Amino acid sequence: MHDVKITxxxxxxxxxxxxxxxxxxxxxDLMRDTQLASGTLYPILARLEKAEWLTSEFEDIDEExxxxxxxxxxTITANGASSARIGLAELHAQIWPGARRFRLGHQEGTA
Structure with a gap:
């Protein structure tokens, strides 16, 4: 499994x-939910699939x-979901390093 840089x-x-x-x-569906353009979204999906965080398959329909x-x-894999949760938590901690400390301090101060 490959590492994925979480931007x-x-x-x-x-x-x-x-x-x-x-x-x-x-x-x-993902473009609508994420507000990302196709030129941004599809390379991300390809990287996540290459890293084995996602699997993909075409629906079985009569196109005509x-x-x-x-x-x-x-579909996100079990390992992909686990890795994603960890990566998102790490990104959150990088962006808001004091957020957890502030929330804990705030809760302790209001008790």
Whole structure:
């Protein structure tokens, strides 16, 4: 398994998958939820799939009958979900290093 650098844009994609880790997602759906353009989203999906954080498969439809191409659905793997949660927590700690300390101090001060 490969390491994935978790940037803000990668974090948006991972967060979308973690909202319901068992739900397969397709590109347009992810573009809408993350507000990322296709030129940003699809390279991220490719990197996550290469790192084995995601798997993908095309839906089995009759494209002519449906009037559209088959969608490629992505699903986060169990290892991907675990790695994503850890990576997102680390990113959060980097961006807001005092957030946990502040919340704990605030709770202790109000008791």
């Amino acid at each position: 803000i844009t990668v974090a948006k994609v991972l967060k979308a998958f973690l909202e319901d880790a068992s739900a397969p997602r397709y590109g347009f 009958a449906e009037g559209r191409p088959a969608r490629r659905f992505y």
